[in-house]
Amino acid sequence: MEFIKGMLDFILGMGPVALMPLIILIFGLIFKVKIQKALKAGLTVGMGFIGINAIIGILVNNLGPASQAMIENWGIELNVIDMGWAVTAAVSWGSVIVPFVFASVLIVNIIMVYTGLTKTFSVDIWNYWSFIFGGALVYYQTGNLVLGVLAGVITAVGILKLADFAYPMTKDHYPGVSFPHGCTISWAPFAVFMNKLIDKIPGLNQLKADPDSIKKRLGFFGEPMVIGIIVGLIIGFSAMYDAQNIILLAMNMGAVMLLMPKMVALLMEGLSVIASGAQEYLRNSERLKGKDILIGIDGAIILGMPGVIASGVLMVPIILLLAVLLPGNRVLPFADLSVLPIWFGWNTIAAKGNVVRGVLISTVMAIFVLFIATDLAQLTTTMASEIGFAFPSGATEITSLATGQHLISWIVVKIFSIF
Amino acid sequence: MRKVKIICACAAAIAQSTMMQMRLQDEFEKRDIPVQIEKCIFAEIPGKVESFKPNFVFGAGDVPYELDVPVYNGFPIITGIGMEAMFESFFEDVQKLLESNID
Numbered sequence: 001m002e003f004i005k006g007m008l009d010f011i012l013g014m015g016p017v018a019l020m021p022l023i024i025l026i027f028g029l030i031f032k033v034k035i036q037k038a039l040k041a042g043l044t045v046g047m048g049f050i051g052i053n054a055i056i057g058i059l060v061n062n063l064g065p066a067s068q069a070m071i072e073n074w075g076i077e078l079n080v081i082d083m084g085w086a087v088t089a090a091v092s093w094g095s096v097i098v099p100f101v102f103a104s105v106l107i108v109n110i111i112m113v114y115t116g117l118t119k120t121f122s123v124d125i126w127n128y129w130s131f132i133f134g135g136a137l138v139y140y141q142t143g144n145l146v147l148g149v150l151a152g153v154i155t156a157v158g159i160l161k162l163a164d165f166a167y168p169m170t171k172d173h174y175p176g177v178s179f180p181h182g183c184t185i186s187w188a189p190f191a192v193f194m195n196k197l198i199d200k201i202p203g204l205n206q207l208k209a210d211p212d213s214i215k216k217r218l219g220f221f222g223e224p225m226v227i228g229i230i231v232g233l234i235i236g237f238s239a240m241y242d243a244q245n246i247i248l249l250a251m252n253m254g255a256v257m258l259l260m261p262k263m264v265a266l267l268m269e270g271l272s273v274i275a276s277g278a279q280e281y282l283r284n285s286e287r288l289k290g291k292d293i294l295i296g297i298d299g300a301i302i303l304g305m306p307g308v309i310a311s312g313v314l315m316v317p318i319i320l321l322l323a324v325l326l327p328g329n330r331v332l333p334f335a336d337l338s339v340l341p342i343w344f345g346w347n348t349i350a351a352k353g354n355v356v357r358g359v360l361i362s363t364v365m366a367i368f369v370l371f372i373a374t375d376l377a378q379l380t381t382t383m384a385s386e387i388g389f390a391f392p393s394g395a396t397e398i399t400s401l402a403t404g405q406h407l408i409s410w411i412v413v414k415i416f417s418i419f
Numbered sequence: 420m421r422k423v424k425i426i427c428a429c430a431a432a433i434a435q436s437t438m439m440q441m442r443l444q445d446e447f448e449k450r451d452i453p454v455q456i457e458k459c460i461f462a463e464i465p466g467k468v469e470s471f472k473p474n475f476v477f478g479a480g481d482v483p484y485e486l487d488v489p490v491y492n493g494f495p496i497i498t499g500i501g502m503e504a505m506f507e508s509f510f511e512d513v514q515k516l517l518e519s520n521i522d
Contacts, residue, residue, distance in 0.1 A: 086431070086433060123497075123498060123499055126434045126438070127434070174480075176498075176500070177494075177498060223460075223462050223463070224431075224460070261431055261432050261433045262432075264433050265432065265433045265434075265436075265437045265458065268433055268434050268437040268438065269437055269441060272437060272438050272441040272442075273441075275438060276441075276442070279498075279499030280499075283499055283500075295498040295499075295500060297497050297498055298430075298434055298435055298479075298497070300429060300430035300431065300434075300435065300479065301430075301435075301479060301480045303430055303461070303480070304480045304481045304483070338431070339430065339431060342430055
Protein backbone atom coordinates (compact mmCIF):
# COMPACT_ATOMS: atom_id res chain seq x y z
CA MET A 1 0.00 0.00 0.00
CA GLU A 2 2.79 2.37 1.04
CA PHE A 3 4.58 1.50 -2.17
CA ILE A 4 1.55 2.26 -4.37
CA LYS A 5 0.98 5.55 -2.59
CA GLY A 6 4.64 6.41 -3.02
CA MET A 7 4.43 5.63 -6.75
CA LEU A 8 1.31 7.76 -7.15
CA ASP A 9 2.88 10.72 -5.33
CA PHE A 10 5.99 10.33 -7.46
CA ILE A 11 3.99 10.53 -10.72
CA LEU A 12 1.49 13.17 -9.61
CA GLY A 13 4.34 15.33 -8.33
CA MET A 14 5.64 15.72 -11.87
CA GLY A 15 2.33 17.06 -13.17
CA PRO A 16 0.75 16.47 -16.58
CA VAL A 17 4.12 16.21 -18.32
CA ALA A 18 4.53 12.73 -16.84
CA LEU A 19 0.98 11.87 -15.80
CA MET A 20 -0.75 12.27 -19.14
CA PRO A 21 1.69 10.10 -21.14
CA LEU A 22 0.90 7.30 -18.68
CA ILE A 23 -2.87 7.81 -18.94
CA ILE A 24 -2.74 7.94 -22.75
CA LEU A 25 -0.62 4.79 -22.80
CA ILE A 26 -3.13 2.96 -20.60
CA PHE A 27 -6.16 4.14 -22.61
CA GLY A 28 -4.34 3.31 -25.81
CA LEU A 29 -3.77 -0.26 -24.63
CA ILE A 30 -7.44 -0.54 -23.54
CA PHE A 31 -8.47 0.45 -27.08
CA LYS A 32 -6.01 -2.13 -28.46
CA VAL A 33 -3.52 0.28 -29.98
CA LYS A 34 -0.04 -1.20 -30.61
CA ILE A 35 2.18 -0.53 -27.63
CA GLN A 36 4.81 1.43 -29.57
CA LYS A 37 2.15 3.66 -31.05
CA ALA A 38 0.42 4.19 -27.72
CA LEU A 39 3.73 5.00 -26.08
CA LYS A 40 4.65 7.49 -28.78
CA ALA A 41 1.21 9.10 -28.50
CA GLY A 42 1.60 9.44 -24.75
CA LEU A 43 5.09 10.92 -24.98
CA THR A 44 3.93 13.39 -27.65
CA VAL A 45 1.25 14.62 -25.25
CA GLY A 46 3.87 15.11 -22.55
CA MET A 47 6.03 17.16 -24.93
CA GLY A 48 2.92 19.14 -25.86
CA PHE A 49 2.50 20.22 -22.26
CA ILE A 50 6.12 21.42 -22.15
CA GLY A 51 5.56 23.43 -25.34
CA ILE A 52 2.33 24.93 -24.02
CA ASN A 53 4.08 25.95 -20.80
CA ALA A 54 6.76 27.75 -22.81
CA ILE A 55 4.17 29.73 -24.80
CA ILE A 56 2.20 30.56 -21.66
CA GLY A 57 5.46 32.02 -20.38
CA ILE A 58 5.74 34.31 -23.42
CA LEU A 59 2.08 35.31 -23.06
CA VAL A 60 2.06 36.07 -19.34
CA ASN A 61 5.51 37.65 -19.19
CA ASN A 62 4.56 40.12 -21.93
CA LEU A 63 0.90 40.74 -21.24
CA GLY A 64 1.18 40.74 -17.43
CA PRO A 65 3.38 43.85 -17.11
CA ALA A 66 1.45 45.60 -19.91
CA SER A 67 -1.87 45.08 -18.16
CA GLN A 68 -0.32 46.37 -14.94
CA ALA A 69 0.83 49.49 -16.78
CA MET A 70 -2.68 49.95 -18.16
CA ILE A 71 -4.03 49.89 -14.61
CA GLU A 72 -1.46 52.46 -13.49
CA ASN A 73 -1.97 54.75 -16.51
CA TRP A 74 -5.69 54.65 -17.02
CA GLY A 75 -7.21 52.77 -14.12
CA ILE A 76 -8.44 50.16 -16.62
CA GLU A 77 -8.36 47.11 -14.39
CA LEU A 78 -8.04 44.25 -16.87
CA ASN A 79 -5.60 42.06 -14.99
CA VAL A 80 -7.07 38.67 -15.89
CA ILE A 81 -5.47 37.37 -19.07
CA ASP A 82 -7.56 35.50 -21.63
CA MET A 83 -5.24 32.64 -22.49
CA GLY A 84 -7.74 31.05 -24.83
CA TRP A 85 -9.69 27.84 -25.11
CA ALA A 86 -6.66 25.83 -26.19
CA VAL A 87 -4.78 26.43 -22.95
CA THR A 88 -7.99 25.91 -20.96
CA ALA A 89 -8.32 22.57 -22.73
CA ALA A 90 -4.70 21.74 -21.98
CA VAL A 91 -5.17 22.55 -18.30
CA SER A 92 -8.24 20.32 -18.25
CA TRP A 93 -6.43 17.44 -19.96
CA GLY A 94 -3.68 17.82 -17.39
CA SER A 95 -5.89 17.41 -14.33
CA VAL A 96 -5.93 14.29 -12.19
CA ILE A 97 -9.61 13.57 -12.77
CA VAL A 98 -9.18 13.00 -16.53
CA PRO A 99 -9.52 9.18 -16.53
CA PHE A 100 -12.51 9.20 -14.15
CA VAL A 101 -14.54 11.84 -15.98
CA PHE A 102 -13.55 10.44 -19.37
CA ALA A 103 -14.71 6.92 -18.57
CA SER A 104 -17.88 8.06 -16.76
CA VAL A 105 -19.00 10.36 -19.55
CA LEU A 106 -18.34 7.74 -22.23
CA ILE A 107 -20.43 5.19 -20.31
CA VAL A 108 -23.20 7.69 -19.51
CA ASN A 109 -23.36 8.74 -23.16
CA ILE A 110 -23.71 5.12 -24.31
CA ILE A 111 -26.45 4.45 -21.75
CA MET A 112 -28.29 7.63 -22.72
CA VAL A 113 -28.23 6.75 -26.41
CA TYR A 114 -29.26 3.19 -25.68
CA THR A 115 -32.23 4.26 -23.56
CA GLY A 116 -33.21 7.04 -25.92
CA LEU A 117 -32.45 9.88 -23.48
CA THR A 118 -30.34 11.53 -26.15
CA LYS A 119 -29.79 11.02 -29.85
CA THR A 120 -26.28 12.42 -29.74
CA PHE A 121 -23.29 10.12 -29.45
CA SER A 122 -20.17 12.25 -29.09
CA VAL A 123 -17.20 10.89 -31.03
CA ASP A 124 -15.47 14.18 -30.37
CA ILE A 125 -13.07 12.89 -27.75
CA TRP A 126 -10.93 16.03 -27.90
CA ASN A 127 -13.83 18.17 -26.67
CA TYR A 128 -14.36 15.90 -23.71
CA TRP A 129 -12.12 18.53 -22.16
CA SER A 130 -15.25 20.63 -21.57
CA PHE A 131 -16.71 17.94 -19.33
CA ILE A 132 -13.35 17.42 -17.65
CA PHE A 133 -13.08 21.20 -17.17
CA GLY A 134 -16.50 21.32 -15.48
CA GLY A 135 -15.50 18.43 -13.27
CA ALA A 136 -12.05 19.79 -12.52
CA LEU A 137 -13.44 23.18 -11.43
CA VAL A 138 -15.59 21.47 -8.81
CA TYR A 139 -12.81 19.06 -7.87
CA TYR A 140 -10.28 21.82 -7.24
CA GLN A 141 -12.90 23.87 -5.43
CA THR A 142 -14.15 21.14 -3.10
CA GLY A 143 -11.26 18.67 -3.11
CA ASN A 144 -13.88 15.95 -3.54
CA LEU A 145 -13.26 13.53 -6.42
CA VAL A 146 -16.81 12.13 -6.45
CA LEU A 147 -18.34 15.61 -6.64
CA GLY A 148 -15.87 16.48 -9.40
CA VAL A 149 -16.80 13.47 -11.51
CA LEU A 150 -20.49 14.13 -10.86
CA ALA A 151 -20.06 17.73 -12.04
CA GLY A 152 -18.34 16.48 -15.19
CA VAL A 153 -21.19 14.07 -15.91
CA ILE A 154 -23.88 16.72 -15.28
CA THR A 155 -22.07 19.06 -17.67
CA ALA A 156 -21.94 16.30 -20.28
CA VAL A 157 -25.63 15.37 -19.93
CA GLY A 158 -26.62 19.03 -20.31
CA ILE A 159 -24.43 19.49 -23.36
CA LEU A 160 -25.71 16.32 -25.05
CA LYS A 161 -29.31 17.45 -24.52
CA LEU A 162 -28.48 20.89 -25.90
CA ALA A 163 -26.92 19.27 -28.97
CA ASP A 164 -30.24 17.47 -29.57
CA PHE A 165 -32.06 20.77 -29.04
CA ALA A 166 -29.97 22.68 -31.59
CA TYR A 167 -30.02 19.97 -34.26
CA PRO A 168 -33.07 21.28 -36.19
CA MET A 169 -31.22 24.56 -36.83
CA THR A 170 -28.35 22.88 -38.71
CA LYS A 171 -30.18 19.80 -40.00
CA ASP A 172 -30.39 21.00 -43.60
CA HIS A 173 -26.69 21.90 -43.78
CA TYR A 174 -25.30 19.01 -41.76
CA PRO A 175 -27.75 16.10 -41.63
CA GLY A 176 -26.97 13.36 -39.14
CA VAL A 177 -24.48 15.30 -37.03
CA SER A 178 -24.99 17.41 -33.93
CA PHE A 179 -22.58 19.57 -31.95
CA PRO A 180 -22.15 18.60 -28.28
CA HIS A 181 -19.43 21.23 -28.04
CA GLY A 182 -19.01 22.69 -24.58
CA CYS A 183 -17.52 25.92 -25.89
CA THR A 184 -20.51 26.88 -27.98
CA ILE A 185 -23.68 24.95 -27.37
CA SER A 186 -24.48 26.18 -23.83
CA TRP A 187 -25.73 29.47 -25.18
CA ALA A 188 -27.83 28.10 -28.05
CA PRO A 189 -31.18 28.41 -26.16
CA PHE A 190 -30.26 32.00 -25.32
CA ALA A 191 -29.67 32.66 -29.02
CA VAL A 192 -33.06 31.22 -29.95
CA PHE A 193 -34.78 33.22 -27.23
CA MET A 194 -33.07 36.49 -28.20
CA ASN A 195 -33.93 36.00 -31.86
CA LYS A 196 -37.61 35.58 -30.96
CA LEU A 197 -37.38 38.71 -28.82
CA ILE A 198 -35.95 40.73 -31.72
CA ASP A 199 -38.83 39.50 -33.91
CA LYS A 200 -41.15 41.42 -31.62
CA ILE A 201 -39.25 44.72 -31.55
CA PRO A 202 -40.41 47.06 -34.34
CA GLY A 203 -37.55 48.62 -36.31
CA LEU A 204 -34.95 46.23 -34.95
CA ASN A 205 -36.66 43.31 -36.69
CA GLN A 206 -36.17 44.98 -40.09
CA LEU A 207 -32.37 45.26 -40.00
CA LYS A 208 -30.28 43.08 -42.29
CA ALA A 209 -26.76 42.84 -43.71
CA ASP A 210 -25.10 40.88 -46.45
CA PRO A 211 -22.58 38.49 -44.93
CA ASP A 212 -20.42 37.87 -48.00
CA SER A 213 -19.23 41.43 -48.51
CA ILE A 214 -18.28 41.71 -44.85
CA LYS A 215 -16.50 38.36 -44.90
CA LYS A 216 -14.34 39.35 -47.86
CA ARG A 217 -13.34 42.65 -46.38
CA LEU A 218 -12.53 41.22 -42.97
CA GLY A 219 -10.78 37.99 -43.97
CA PHE A 220 -7.28 39.29 -43.25
CA PHE A 221 -8.28 40.50 -39.79
CA GLY A 222 -9.62 37.08 -38.97
CA GLU A 223 -6.13 35.56 -39.04
CA PRO A 224 -4.93 34.74 -35.52
CA MET A 225 -1.47 36.22 -36.05
CA VAL A 226 -2.90 39.52 -37.31
CA ILE A 227 -5.33 39.71 -34.39
CA GLY A 228 -2.43 39.09 -32.01
CA ILE A 229 -0.34 41.86 -33.53
CA ILE A 230 -3.17 44.40 -33.62
CA VAL A 231 -4.25 43.71 -30.03
CA GLY A 232 -0.58 43.83 -29.00
CA LEU A 233 -0.24 47.27 -30.61
CA ILE A 234 -3.39 48.58 -28.89
CA ILE A 235 -2.28 47.26 -25.50
CA GLY A 236 1.25 48.60 -26.03
CA PHE A 237 -0.15 52.07 -26.72
CA SER A 238 -2.49 51.88 -23.72
CA ALA A 239 0.40 50.82 -21.54
CA MET A 240 2.25 53.94 -22.82
CA TYR A 241 5.29 51.90 -23.82
CA ASP A 242 7.93 53.45 -26.06
CA ALA A 243 7.91 52.58 -29.76
CA GLN A 244 10.45 49.76 -29.43
CA ASN A 245 8.53 48.02 -26.69
CA ILE A 246 5.20 48.48 -28.47
CA ILE A 247 6.58 46.68 -31.52
CA LEU A 248 8.13 43.94 -29.40
CA LEU A 249 4.88 43.42 -27.50
CA ALA A 250 2.94 43.21 -30.77
CA MET A 251 5.40 40.70 -32.24
CA ASN A 252 5.28 38.57 -29.10
CA MET A 253 1.48 38.61 -29.06
CA GLY A 254 1.41 37.60 -32.72
CA ALA A 255 3.84 34.81 -31.94
CA VAL A 256 1.64 33.49 -29.14
CA MET A 257 -1.33 33.34 -31.52
CA LEU A 258 0.77 31.59 -34.16
CA LEU A 259 2.63 29.14 -31.92
CA MET A 260 0.05 28.14 -29.34
CA PRO A 261 -2.10 26.08 -31.76
CA LYS A 262 0.99 24.15 -32.85
CA MET A 263 1.75 23.16 -29.27
CA VAL A 264 -1.82 22.26 -28.41
CA ALA A 265 -2.02 20.21 -31.61
CA LEU A 266 0.62 17.93 -30.07
CA LEU A 267 -1.89 17.02 -27.36
CA MET A 268 -4.39 16.29 -30.08
CA GLU A 269 -1.96 13.97 -31.86
CA GLY A 270 -1.80 11.82 -28.76
CA LEU A 271 -5.49 12.01 -28.05
CA SER A 272 -6.41 11.05 -31.60
CA VAL A 273 -5.27 7.52 -30.73
CA ILE A 274 -8.07 7.34 -28.16
CA ALA A 275 -10.50 9.13 -30.45
CA SER A 276 -10.01 6.51 -33.16
CA GLY A 277 -10.70 3.82 -30.58
CA ALA A 278 -14.00 5.39 -29.58
CA GLN A 279 -15.02 5.68 -33.23
CA GLU A 280 -14.25 2.02 -33.82
CA TYR A 281 -16.41 1.21 -30.84
CA LEU A 282 -19.30 3.22 -32.21
CA ARG A 283 -19.14 1.59 -35.62
CA ASN A 284 -18.82 -1.94 -34.30
CA SER A 285 -21.30 -1.69 -31.46
CA GLU A 286 -24.17 -4.12 -31.99
CA ARG A 287 -26.25 -2.40 -29.35
CA LEU A 288 -26.17 0.97 -31.03
CA LYS A 289 -26.92 -0.45 -34.47
CA GLY A 290 -30.28 0.55 -35.86
CA LYS A 291 -30.62 3.35 -33.32
CA ASP A 292 -31.45 6.77 -34.67
CA ILE A 293 -28.16 8.42 -33.77
CA LEU A 294 -26.71 11.87 -34.28
CA ILE A 295 -22.94 11.81 -34.47
CA GLY A 296 -21.65 14.45 -32.08
CA ILE A 297 -18.71 16.44 -33.45
CA ASP A 298 -16.84 19.69 -32.83
CA GLY A 299 -18.88 22.88 -33.04
CA ALA A 300 -16.25 24.63 -35.16
CA ILE A 301 -17.94 23.05 -38.17
CA ILE A 302 -20.73 25.66 -37.85
CA LEU A 303 -18.29 28.17 -39.36
CA GLY A 304 -19.68 26.98 -42.68
CA MET A 305 -23.16 28.32 -41.88
CA PRO A 306 -24.08 31.62 -43.55
CA GLY A 307 -23.08 34.81 -41.77
CA VAL A 308 -21.24 33.10 -38.92
CA ILE A 309 -17.71 34.23 -39.82
CA ALA A 310 -18.80 37.80 -40.62
CA SER A 311 -20.61 38.44 -37.34
CA GLY A 312 -17.87 36.73 -35.35
CA VAL A 313 -15.11 38.90 -36.76
CA LEU A 314 -17.23 42.00 -36.12
CA MET A 315 -17.41 40.92 -32.49
CA VAL A 316 -13.64 41.34 -32.01
CA PRO A 317 -13.68 45.14 -31.57
CA ILE A 318 -17.03 44.99 -29.79
CA ILE A 319 -15.86 42.59 -27.08
CA LEU A 320 -12.64 44.59 -26.57
CA LEU A 321 -14.73 47.71 -26.06
CA LEU A 322 -17.11 45.88 -23.74
CA ALA A 323 -14.17 44.60 -21.70
CA VAL A 324 -13.03 48.18 -21.05
CA LEU A 325 -16.47 49.67 -20.45
CA LEU A 326 -18.19 46.91 -18.50
CA PRO A 327 -18.12 47.51 -14.74
CA GLY A 328 -16.85 44.47 -12.87
CA ASN A 329 -15.09 42.94 -15.85
CA ARG A 330 -11.43 42.16 -15.30
CA VAL A 331 -10.81 39.99 -18.38
CA LEU A 332 -8.43 41.28 -21.02
CA PRO A 333 -9.69 39.44 -24.14
CA PHE A 334 -6.82 38.06 -26.17
CA ALA A 335 -6.20 34.50 -27.30
CA ASP A 336 -9.84 33.61 -27.93
CA LEU A 337 -10.34 36.65 -30.17
CA SER A 338 -9.37 34.46 -33.11
CA VAL A 339 -12.24 32.04 -32.53
CA LEU A 340 -15.09 34.46 -31.83
CA PRO A 341 -16.92 33.37 -35.00
CA ILE A 342 -17.23 29.91 -33.45
CA TRP A 343 -18.00 31.18 -29.93
CA PHE A 344 -20.86 33.35 -31.16
CA GLY A 345 -21.84 31.13 -34.09
CA TRP A 346 -25.18 29.92 -32.76
CA ASN A 347 -26.46 33.50 -32.44
CA THR A 348 -26.17 34.01 -36.18
CA ILE A 349 -27.53 30.54 -36.90
CA ALA A 350 -30.59 31.21 -34.70
CA ALA A 351 -31.02 34.49 -36.63
CA LYS A 352 -30.95 32.49 -39.89
CA GLY A 353 -27.75 34.12 -41.15
CA ASN A 354 -28.79 37.71 -40.42
CA VAL A 355 -25.48 39.34 -39.45
CA VAL A 356 -27.02 42.41 -37.76
CA ARG A 357 -29.06 40.21 -35.46
CA GLY A 358 -26.12 37.88 -34.91
CA VAL A 359 -23.98 40.79 -33.72
CA LEU A 360 -26.77 42.20 -31.55
CA ILE A 361 -27.41 38.90 -29.78
CA SER A 362 -23.67 38.25 -29.48
CA THR A 363 -23.09 41.65 -27.87
CA VAL A 364 -25.62 40.90 -25.14
CA MET A 365 -24.21 37.41 -24.70
CA ALA A 366 -20.63 38.76 -24.52
CA ILE A 367 -21.56 40.67 -21.35
CA PHE A 368 -22.45 37.40 -19.62
CA VAL A 369 -19.42 35.63 -21.07
CA LEU A 370 -17.07 38.28 -19.69
CA PHE A 371 -18.82 38.12 -16.34
CA ILE A 372 -18.50 34.33 -16.03
CA ALA A 373 -14.90 34.40 -17.29
CA THR A 374 -14.07 36.96 -14.60
CA ASP A 375 -15.97 35.04 -11.95
CA LEU A 376 -14.12 31.77 -12.63
CA ALA A 377 -10.67 33.37 -13.05
CA GLN A 378 -9.44 32.79 -9.53
CA LEU A 379 -10.54 29.15 -9.46
CA THR A 380 -9.05 28.51 -12.92
CA THR A 381 -5.76 30.09 -11.88
CA THR A 382 -5.58 27.99 -8.71
CA MET A 383 -6.44 24.90 -10.70
CA ALA A 384 -3.84 25.55 -13.38
CA SER A 385 -1.02 26.16 -10.93
CA GLU A 386 -1.94 23.13 -8.80
CA ILE A 387 -1.98 20.97 -11.93
CA GLY A 388 1.56 22.14 -12.61
CA PHE A 389 1.40 24.88 -15.21
CA ALA A 390 4.05 27.47 -14.70
CA PHE A 391 2.36 30.78 -14.05
CA PRO A 392 4.56 33.55 -12.77
CA SER A 393 3.19 34.47 -9.37
CA GLY A 394 1.94 37.95 -8.72
CA ALA A 395 -1.17 39.89 -9.53
CA THR A 396 -1.93 38.22 -12.84
CA GLU A 397 -4.79 35.77 -13.05
CA ILE A 398 -5.77 33.67 -16.03
CA THR A 399 -9.04 32.72 -17.66
CA SER A 400 -10.43 32.46 -21.17
CA LEU A 401 -13.47 33.60 -23.07
CA ALA A 402 -14.07 29.87 -23.53
CA THR A 403 -14.52 29.66 -19.77
CA GLY A 404 -17.35 32.16 -20.09
CA GLN A 405 -18.90 29.97 -22.76
CA HIS A 406 -19.26 27.15 -20.24
CA LEU A 407 -22.58 28.30 -18.84
CA ILE A 408 -23.60 24.86 -17.59
CA SER A 409 -20.29 24.22 -15.83
CA TRP A 410 -20.52 27.64 -14.20
CA ILE A 411 -24.02 26.90 -12.87
CA VAL A 412 -22.84 23.51 -11.59
CA VAL A 413 -19.86 25.13 -9.84
CA LYS A 414 -22.15 27.69 -8.22
CA ILE A 415 -24.58 25.01 -7.01
CA PHE A 416 -21.80 22.78 -5.64
CA SER A 417 -20.16 25.72 -3.88
CA ILE A 418 -23.22 25.99 -1.63
CA PHE A 419 -22.38 22.67 0.01
CA MET B 420 8.48 7.44 -55.43
CA ARG B 421 7.63 11.06 -54.88
CA LYS B 422 5.69 12.27 -51.89
CA VAL B 423 1.99 13.00 -52.03
CA LYS B 424 1.37 16.43 -50.49
CA ILE B 425 -1.79 17.18 -48.55
CA ILE B 426 -3.18 20.12 -46.60
CA CYS B 427 -5.58 19.45 -43.72
CA ALA B 428 -7.58 22.50 -42.69
CA CYS B 429 -9.99 23.28 -39.89
CA ALA B 430 -11.03 26.23 -37.76
CA ALA B 431 -8.02 26.52 -35.47
CA ALA B 432 -5.54 24.02 -36.99
CA ILE B 433 -5.65 22.10 -33.72
CA ALA B 434 -8.24 19.41 -33.33
CA GLN B 435 -9.98 18.29 -36.53
CA SER B 436 -7.03 18.96 -38.82
CA THR B 437 -4.78 16.90 -36.55
CA MET B 438 -7.34 14.13 -36.48
CA MET B 439 -7.45 14.08 -40.28
CA GLN B 440 -3.66 14.24 -40.49
CA MET B 441 -3.17 11.29 -38.14
CA ARG B 442 -5.74 9.14 -39.91
CA LEU B 443 -4.41 9.97 -43.37
CA GLN B 444 -0.85 9.26 -42.25
CA ASP B 445 -1.96 5.83 -41.02
CA GLU B 446 -3.73 5.06 -44.28
CA PHE B 447 -0.73 6.12 -46.38
CA GLU B 448 1.56 4.05 -44.17
CA LYS B 449 -0.65 1.00 -44.66
CA ARG B 450 -0.35 1.40 -48.42
CA ASP B 451 3.34 2.21 -48.24
CA ILE B 452 2.97 5.53 -50.04
CA PRO B 453 5.14 8.43 -48.84
CA VAL B 454 3.11 11.45 -47.80
CA GLN B 455 3.71 14.92 -46.44
CA ILE B 456 0.83 16.58 -44.60
CA GLU B 457 0.58 20.17 -43.42
CA LYS B 458 -2.12 21.73 -41.26
CA CYS B 459 -3.62 25.20 -41.37
CA ILE B 460 -6.76 27.19 -40.60
CA PHE B 461 -9.34 27.79 -43.34
CA ALA B 462 -8.24 31.38 -43.92
CA GLU B 463 -4.69 30.21 -44.67
CA ILE B 464 -5.68 27.71 -47.38
CA PRO B 465 -5.23 29.94 -50.46
CA GLY B 466 -1.75 31.06 -49.36
CA LYS B 467 -0.74 27.57 -48.34
CA VAL B 468 -1.91 26.12 -51.68
CA GLU B 469 0.46 28.52 -53.44
CA SER B 470 3.48 27.96 -51.21
CA PHE B 471 3.16 24.26 -50.33
CA LYS B 472 1.62 23.18 -53.66
CA PRO B 473 -0.43 20.28 -52.27
CA ASN B 474 -1.97 17.53 -54.40
CA PHE B 475 -5.08 17.42 -52.23
CA VAL B 476 -6.84 19.58 -49.68
CA PHE B 477 -8.90 18.12 -46.83
CA GLY B 478 -11.28 20.40 -44.96
CA ALA B 479 -13.23 19.80 -41.74
CA GLY B 480 -16.49 20.64 -43.47
CA ASP B 481 -16.88 22.67 -46.63
CA VAL B 482 -13.84 24.60 -47.81
CA PRO B 483 -15.01 28.13 -48.63
CA TYR B 484 -12.66 28.71 -51.58
CA GLU B 485 -12.45 27.88 -55.27
CA LEU B 486 -9.20 25.96 -55.66
CA ASP B 487 -7.38 24.31 -58.57
CA VAL B 488 -6.53 21.41 -56.25
CA PRO B 489 -8.99 18.55 -55.56
CA VAL B 490 -10.79 19.25 -52.29
CA TYR B 491 -12.10 16.54 -49.97
CA ASN B 492 -14.60 17.04 -47.18
CA GLY B 493 -13.04 15.37 -44.14
CA PHE B 494 -16.41 14.69 -42.48
CA PRO B 495 -16.11 10.91 -42.82
CA ILE B 496 -12.80 10.97 -40.93
CA ILE B 497 -14.18 13.19 -38.18
CA THR B 498 -17.38 11.22 -37.69
CA GLY B 499 -15.99 7.79 -38.57
CA ILE B 500 -19.06 7.25 -40.76
CA GLY B 501 -18.39 6.34 -44.39
CA MET B 502 -14.66 6.55 -43.83
CA GLU B 503 -13.71 3.33 -45.66
CA ALA B 504 -15.70 4.30 -48.73
CA MET B 505 -14.11 7.73 -48.78
CA PHE B 506 -10.59 6.32 -48.46
CA GLU B 507 -11.29 3.87 -51.23
CA SER B 508 -12.20 6.57 -53.73
CA PHE B 509 -9.53 8.91 -52.40
CA PHE B 510 -6.74 6.39 -52.86
CA GLU B 511 -7.93 5.69 -56.40
CA ASP B 512 -7.27 9.37 -57.04
CA VAL B 513 -3.89 9.06 -55.33
CA GLN B 514 -3.00 6.08 -57.54
CA LYS B 515 -3.97 8.03 -60.64
CA LEU B 516 -1.81 10.89 -59.50
CA LEU B 517 1.19 8.63 -58.86
CA GLU B 518 0.79 6.91 -62.22
CA SER B 519 0.47 10.17 -64.12
CA ASN B 520 3.73 11.22 -62.46
CA ILE B 521 3.55 14.80 -63.66
CA ASP B 522 5.35 17.03 -61.27
